[in-house]
Each structure stands twice: as C-alpha cells, then as structure tokens.
Amino acid sequence: xxxxxxxxxxxxxxxxxxxxxxxxxxxxxxxxxxxxxxxxxxxxxxxxxxxxxxxxxxxxxxxxxxxxxxxxxxxxxxxxxxxxxxxxxxxxxxxxxxxxxxxxxxxxxxxxxxxxxxxxxxxxxxxxxxxxxxxxxxxxxxxxxxxxxxxxxxxxxxxxxxxxxxxxxxxxxxxxxxxxxxxxxxxx
Numbered sequence: 001x002x003x004x005x006x007x008x009x010x011x012x013x014x015x016x017x018x019x020x021x022x023x024x025x026x027x028x029x030x031x032x033x034x035x036x037x038x039x040x041x042x043x044x045x046x047x048x049x050x051x052x053x054x055x056x057x058x059x060x061x062x063x064x065x066x067x068x069x070x071x072x073x074x075x076x077x078x079x080x081x082x083x084x085x086x087x088x089x090x091x092x093x094x095x096x097x098x099x100x101x102x103x104x105x106x107x108x109x110x111x112x113x114x115x116x117x118x119x120x121x122x123x124x125x126x127x128x129x130x131x132x133x134x135x136x137x138x139x140x141x142x143x144x145x146x147x148x149x150x151x152x153x154x155x156x157x158x159x160x161x162x163x164x165x166x167x168x169x170x171x172x173x174x175x176x177x178x179x180x181x182x183x184x185x186x187x188x
Contacts (some may be wrong), residue, residue, distance in 0.1 A: 020103060041084070057083065065088070073156060084112070088132040109164075
C-alpha cells in the first residue's frame with residue numbers, strides 16, 4: 001500500500017503534546033484518481049479547536065528535499081511555526097529549548113505526511129529527517145527572517161536528547177554546519 005492511501009478519511013483535529021504550546025494537527029485530505037486536496041491552514045476552523053488566535057503568519061517558507069535521509073536541524077528560531085508537508089513523509093524531532101520552560105530539553109517525535117501538521121512555539125528547536133524522496137516541507141512563520149536573527153542550535157546526535165533517528169545519522173545527508181551544533185548542556 002502506498003503511504004498516500006493512508007492520508008484520507010481524517011477529521012480536522014488538534015492534539016496537545018508533552019511540550020507546552022506545541023500542537024499536532026490532523027488535516028482532512030480528499031483524493032481521487034487525479035490526486036488530492038486539503039485546506040492546509042484555515043485559521044477560523046483551527047482557532048475553534050484551540051489553535052492560537054494570535055498566530056498571524058507573515059512569511060511562508062518551503063524546503064525541497066530530493067533524497068531520502070536528508071536531515072536538518074536542530075534549530076530554534078525566535079518565531080512560531082506552522083509546519084506541514086505537500087509531498088512525502090518525514091520524521092520530526094522537536095526540542096523545548098526555552099530556558100525558562102519547566103520542560104527545557106524535552107523531546108517530542110512524530111511522523112508527518114500531508115495529512116498532519118504541527119505548530120511549534122518560538123524557542124523550540126525543530127529538526128526533521130526525510131523518510132521518502134521528494135519531500136516538500138513548508139512552514140508559515142509569524143515574524144520575518146533576517147540575516148541578523150539569532151538562533152539557538154543543538155546537535156542532532158546529542159546523547160541527552162535520546163532521539164532515535166529512523167535512518168542512523170552516520171548514513172544521513174546532513175550539512176556540515178548542522179553536524180557541529182553544540183550539545184544541550186552548552187546552551188543551558
């Protein structure tokens with residue numbers, strides 16, 4: 001069975017996580033022999049289910065990943081993100097890097113496909129690994145990117161995080177920069 005066959009039949013639903021303010025969103029996908037359609041972000045419907053009403057996207061970013069095993073992160077930007085896919089499947093690892101948070105260092109992992117999205121609050125690090133080729137990863141943010149923006153980074157292989165990457169990192173496709181991020185204890 002093709003993974004796309006599992007996309008259909010979901011109801012719009014929001015679930016909470018062990019990381020405060022992080023949300024998992026199940027998205028209805030409608031398909032036929034031509035392909036599929038979804039409302040990727042419909043603010044009114046999401047707000048009725050508990051999505052933050054004050055999230056006002058100002059920028060939409062897309063990351064295209066050709067190969068299985070592309071691994072990016074862990075990056076914590078100073079803005080909120082609504083992350084979804086238009087193609088493919090990824091393993092996501094989110095880390096609470098808000099130093100004032102009681103859950104600092106907590107990790108949440110899950111798989112995303114076009115029928116699932118996540119809301120990641122600012123200060124939480126996000127990372128992902130492509131499980132299929134030709135992944136299109138898109139995210140709405142509520143602040144503008146700038147070359148002067150300061151980020152918090154954490155190493156993908158930090159043993160304290162205990163992230164079980166589906167594709168071992170030594171076989172993954174990782175940028176040189178992402179390989180050399182500090183461990184969690186260095187940013188505390």
